[in-house]
Amino acid sequence: MNSVSSVADTAAGPVSTGPVARVGGNPFRFLTTLRPGDILAIAPFILFALLFLVMPTLGLVVGAFQDANGNFTFDNILQLGGPQIVASFWISIRVSAASAVLGALIGLAIAMAIIRGRLPEFIRSSVMTFSGVASNFAGIPLAFAFLATLGRLGLVTVLFKTLFGFDLTRSFNILSFWGLTVTYLYFQIPLMILIIAPAIDGLKKEWSEAAATLGATRFQFWRHVGFPVLWPNLLGTLSLLFANAFGAIATAYALTGSSLNIVPILLYAQIRGDVLHNPGLGAALALGMIVITALANVIYLVVRTRAERWLK
Amino acid sequence: MAEEFLRIDKLVKSFGGIPVVKGVDLGFNKGEFVSLLGPSGCGKTTILRMIAGFERPDSGRIVVEGNDIAHLQPNQRKIGMVFQAYALFPNMNVAENVGFGLKIAGMPRPQREARVEEMLKLIGLSGYDKRFPFELSGGQQQRVALARALAPSPRMLLLDEPLSALDAKIRVSLREQIREIQRELGITTVFVTHDQEEALSISDRIVVLNAGSVEQFGQPFEIYNRPQTKFVATFVGQLNTLNATVANAGQKTVTVGGATVTIPSLPATLRDGEAVALTMRPEAVSLADGATRDIVLDGKVAEVHFLGSVIRLKVDLGDNAISLDTFNDQRTPPPPHGAPVRIGIASSDVLVLGN
Amino acid sequence: MKQGKLWSWVIFILGALYFLVPLYATFDFSLHIRRDHLSFDAYANVLNDPRFQAAFSYSLIIGAAAIVVGLLLVVPAAYYVRLRAPHLRPIIEFITLLPLIIPAIILVFGYIRMYNTSSLIPLLGTNFGSDVLLTLAYVALALPYMYRAVDTGLRTIDVQTLTEAANILGANQATIIARVIFPNIIVAVLSGAFLTLAIVIGEFTIASLLNRQVFGVYMQNVGANRAYEPSALAVISFVITWGAMGMIQLLARFAPKTARLD
Numbered sequence: 001m002n003s004v005s006s007v008a009d010t011a012a013g014p015v016s017t018g019p020v021a022r023v024g025g026n027p028f029r030f031l032t033t034l035r036p037g038d039i040l041a042i043a044p045f046i047l048f049a050l051l052f053l054v055m056p057t058l059g060l061v062v063g064a065f066q067d068a069n070g071n072f073t074f075d076n077i078l079q080l081g082g083p084q085i086v087a088s089f090w091i092s093i094r095v096s097a098a099s100a101v102l103g104a105l106i107g108l109a110i111a112m113a114i115i116r117g118r119l120p121e122f123i124r125s126s127v128m129t130f131s132g133v134a135s136n137f138a139g140i141p142l143a144f145a146f147l148a149t150l151g152r153l154g155l156v157t158v159l160f161k162t163l164f165g166f167d168l169t170r171s172f173n174i175l176s177f178w179g180l181t182v183t184y185l186y187f188q189i190p191l192m193i194l195i196i197a198p199a200i201d202g203l204k205k206e207w208s209e210a211a212a213t214l215g216a217t218r219f220q221f222w223r224h225v226g227f228p229v230l231w232p233n234l235l236g237t238l239s240l241l242f243a244n245a246f247g248a249i250a251t252a253y254a255l256t257g258s259s260l261n262i263v264p265i266l267l268y269a270q271i272r273g274d275v276l277h278n279p280g281l282g283a284a285l286a287l288g289m290i291v292i293t294a295l296a297n298v299i300y301l302v303v304r305t306r307a308e309r310w311l312k
Numbered sequence: 313m314a315e316e317f318l319r320i321d322k323l324v325k326s327f328g329g330i331p332v333v334k335g336v337d338l339g340f341n342k343g344e345f346v347s348l349l350g351p352s353g354c355g356k357t358t359i360l361r362m363i364a365g366f367e368r369p370d371s372g373r374i375v376v377e378g379n380d381i382a383h384l385q386p387n388q389r390k391i392g393m394v395f396q397a398y399a400l401f402p403n404m405n406v407a408e409n410v411g412f413g414l415k416i417a418g419m420p421r422p423q424r425e426a427r428v429e430e431m432l433k434l435i436g437l438s439g440y441d442k443r444f445p446f447e448l449s450g451g452q453q454q455r456v457a458l459a460r461a462l463a464p465s466p467r468m469l470l471l472d473e474p475l476s477a478l479d480a481k482i483r484v485s486l487r488e489q490i491r492e493i494q495r496e497l498g499i500t501t502v503f504v505t506h507d508q509e510e511a512l513s514i515s516d517r518i519v520v521l522n523a524g525s526v527e528q529f530g531q532p533f534e535i536y537n538r539p540q541t542k543f544v545a546t547f548v549g550q551l552n553t554l555n556a557t558v559a560n561a562g563q564k565t566v567t568v569g570g571a572t573v574t575i576p577s578l579p580a581t582l583r584d585g586e587a588v589a590l591t592m593r594p595e596a597v598s599l600a601d602g603a604t605r606d607i608v609l610d611g612k613v614a615e616v617h618f619l620g621s622v623i624r625l626k627v628d629l630g631d632n633a634i635s636l637d638t639f640n641d642q643r644t645p646p647p648p649h650g651a652p653v654r655i656g657i658a659s660s661d662v663l664v665l666g667n
Numbered sequence: 668m669k670q671g672k673l674w675s676w677v678i679f680i681l682g683a684l685y686f687l688v689p690l691y692a693t694f695d696f697s698l699h700i701r702r703d704h705l706s707f708d709a710y711a712n713v714l715n716d717p718r719f720q721a722a723f724s725y726s727l728i729i730g731a732a733a734i735v736v737g738l739l740l741v742v743p744a745a746y747y748v749r750l751r752a753p754h755l756r757p758i759i760e761f762i763t764l765l766p767l768i769i770p771a772i773i774l775v776f777g778y779i780r781m782y783n784t785s786s787l788i789p790l791l792g793t794n795f796g797s798d799v800l801l802t803l804a805y806v807a808l809a810l811p812y813m814y815r816a817v818d819t820g821l822r823t824i825d826v827q828t829l830t831e832a833a834n835i836l837g838a839n840q841a842t843i844i845a846r847v848i849f850p851n852i853i854v855a856v857l858s859g860a861f862l863t864l865a866i867v868i869g870e871f872t873i874a875s876l877l878n879r880q881v882f883g884v885y886m887q888n889v890g891a892n893r894a895y896e897p898s899a900l901a902v903i904s905f906v907i908t909w910g911a912m913g914m915i916q917l918l919a920r921f922a923p924k925t926a927r928l929d
Contacts, residue, residue: 041744041747042747042748042752044740045740045743045759048740048803049765052774052803052804052806052807053765053807056774056777056778056780056781057777059777060776060780063780106682109682110678110682112675112678113674113675113676113678114675114679116675117672117674117675117676117679118672118675119672119675119676123679127679129916132915132916133905133909134686136865137904137905137908139869139871140869140871140887140901141900141901141905142901144886144890144897144900145689145690145901145905148692148697148898148901149689149692149693153696154692154696155688155692156688156692186685186686186689189682189685189686204397204399206399209364209395209399210393210399210457210460211412212365212366212386213386213387213392213393213461213466213470214387214412214460214464215388215390215417216412224401224404224412224415225401225403225404229403243767247770247771249770249772249871249872250872250883250887253871253887254871254886254887254890257891264770264772264872267772268772271776271876282776283776283780286772286773286776286777289772290769293769293770297764
């Protein structure tokens with residue numbers, strides 16, 4: 001139904017076991033069986049991938065190890081240890097982790113409620129449809145929506161003031177760490193619901209019945225079977241949510257301007273005006289981001305493969 | 313047998329206003345292997361699930377060893393169950409699966425391991441303890457599921473179509489193994505199936521169910537040879553139908569194929585001149601060369617199916633067609649297609665079934 | 668058991684509040700541009716702004732171009748991978764996932780370094796070159812979704828069997844693609860197109876760094892300078908996303924379904 005979840009599905013499949021294992025064995029075997037028609041069909045795709053995905057990224061990786069004159073250096077990488085950049089990475093990691101963990105927990109709770117909570121069927125389909133929309137509703141407009149809700153003149157802020165005489169802005173600032181986290185949850189929770197729902201559906205009714213005939217209570221079933229079976233999916237989705245938040249910039253930029261210096265915003269400013277006064281350091285910053293998102297995605301792929309193997 | 317181990321009384325269950333089980337009464341003896349046999353939707357699985365505690369009866373009682381178990385949750389009933397789709401826990405290896413019930417019951421590890429070992433030996437899967445379900449074939453998974461159900465020594469075993477997901481060959485060997493283990497442990501077992509051959513071969517007694525009611529409850533031999541209803545006769549085994557006319561209801565005689573024959577099973581409710589359907593199993597019909605039989609009819613061979621040890625002939629009698637089974641005989645080849653044959657039926661083998 | 672159901676309702680209602688209140692708040696806020704009464708003036712201001720019209724239509728044009736280019740790249744590749752080169756599948760699928768692994772800001776940073784005025788391919792030297800680069804960047808962003816949509820379409824119709832069946836009936840390769848494959852995947856292709864549109868229409872990061880005046884950049888400008896118009900823009904944007912996703916749901920009902928054995 002939805003894009004994000006379906007792409008996530010592919011990610012789990014052949015990809016995770018495929019490229020490393022198979023390509024490693026005999027990478028060019030397919031060349032011997034190629035026909036001209038195949039080349040015509042696949043060449044533009046491969047060319048596009050090289051020019052607009054692989055090479056720009058590799059260019060940055062190489063750039064991270066070059067000084068202004070193009071000589072090899074570790075200087076840029078070492079400069080990532082500077083206080084401003086470390087602070088950026090730290091706030092980015094905190095926001096991503098908080099929105100991923102909360103998004104995963106809340107998303108799981110909602111998914112369990114609509115799938116296993118015996119709510120009317122139309123609620124489930126409505127939630128799934130809405131999740132498809134909300135997980136794609138990010139960026140600038142999302143920031144506007146939360147400003148209109150929790151900003152200084154936002155509906156909820158005003159309601160709290162007029163109804164309870166309570167000034168929300170004293171304890172909660174939309175332009176802060178928690179403000180950004182709460183906003184990110186708007187696309188993190190739906191993404192979690194979309195990805196975890198099939199896994200919850202995959203928990204067979206017979207497992208809980210078998211556990212019951214063997215004397216287990218509902219709690220014991222969840223502790224020994226239900227949760228362990230879901231665990232790889234939870235862990236995998238958690239990494240995916242983390243990567244998702246870590247790379248996001250538009251929402252934060254529109255919400256906080258540059259008052260909350262997360263890594264993508266710092267990088268944005270660096271690309272705009274070389275605020276770090278070192279183009280190589282910009283590349284190193286990018287490399288840092290690539291490493292972190294790639295790591296999170298690798299965890300996702302590996303863990304998903306394990307989960308799939310179980311559920312055959 | 314003095315006291316019934318499991319007593320089912322006036323059991324009723326409907327789903328969304330549609331009655332699925334309509335007042336079923338049954339009594340099973342200790343150590344008995346009973347099959348619930350019937351087409352899909354006959355209520356057999358629902359009865360099993362009510363015994364297990366997954367469905368709550370609308371009314372009626374389920375009594376085990378003298379105690380009504382209605383108020384017990386499934387996890388308090390001490391009843392083992394095997395499912396059609398194996399339902400092994402995917403996150404546990406074979407030993408952990410088999411030992412799950414023991415672990416829940418709080419059995420210490422050394423005893424648990426010994427019991428698991430014993431169960432794996434029983435199902436012939438010693439040495440498979442570290443395998444995961446996805447590494448096993450369907451037949452192996454179902455054997456593990458059986459061991460898992462039996463490990464906590466339940467007082468009763470429920471099998472819900474445990475063989476239907478398996479290949480034909482494995483299905484036969486596993487059902488023999490299940491029966492062997494059941495006899496060895498002497499555990500009262502209820503087996504749900506829609507496969508009449510399976511039920512006939514494995515059971516001490518069979519309950520034939522149709523549309524939520526018991527049609528017949530008896531030993532396989534009785535069920536097959538003395539079906540009490542038309543449903544049982546047609547659902548269990550093959551059946552021939554021969555059209556006849558009642559000659560004299562009082563003397564139990566009918567006219568068939570120009571001759572008048574006495575049929576011992578003819579119901580007294582019929583009137584003279586009424587049409588009646590005589591039914592019989594294919595193996596009750598024989599090629600009657602020379603031999604005298606009560607009913608003798610002439611026809612032509614329409615089809616010859618050589619099945620190995622048995623040859624099934626379809627004989628065209630003009631207004632009737634009849635299948636008959638004869639054993640293969642190395643010295644006599646079966647009659648060719650179109651050959652004229654004479655068939656004979658003993659009147660004592662004829663069933664006259666009411667509706 | 669009863670308690671479980673109660674909890675489900677509590678969780679569902681709390682969740683619904685979190686997701687619906689911001690939507691309501693935004694809509695409510697957008698109506699308050701006049702101090703004394705509710706009005707749609709914020710919407711009128713936005714819709715009548717020539718910069719909005721320019722940015723929005725520019726976004727639509729780039730989006731349409733990205734859809735066309737994306738389909739031209741993806742459909743033949745996905746078809747041949749399914750039919751002729753299943754062993755390439757892991758490589759191709761890995762490539763299609765790269766845009767999910769590499770954040771957009773990294774991609775555009777790479778583009779700026781690779782295609783600047785002093786590079787071998789100085790796309791950023793001209794306006795048209797920048798438009799082309801933006802289009803291709805959007806193709807890259809939508810690649811995972813586009814490929815997945817087309818591939819799902821191909822999978823549900825079982826390309827291999829259909830192609831063989833058409834071959835036996837005497838159809839040539841062009842006829843097969845035009846008369847057999849394409850009508851069967853048109854729904855999938857349209858789904859991919861709407862998804863691309865949903866992703867691209869409000870995009871900010873890449874366009875902003877390539878200095879392209881797209882809808883996303885316009886929204887950011889308005890957000891920095893106006894009070895009520897941003898809410899109107901958020902509502903418009905949400906309606907567009909909802910519309911694109913709704914179209915996909917609607918299309919799914921018309922998707923051809925063939926029985927498959929695996």
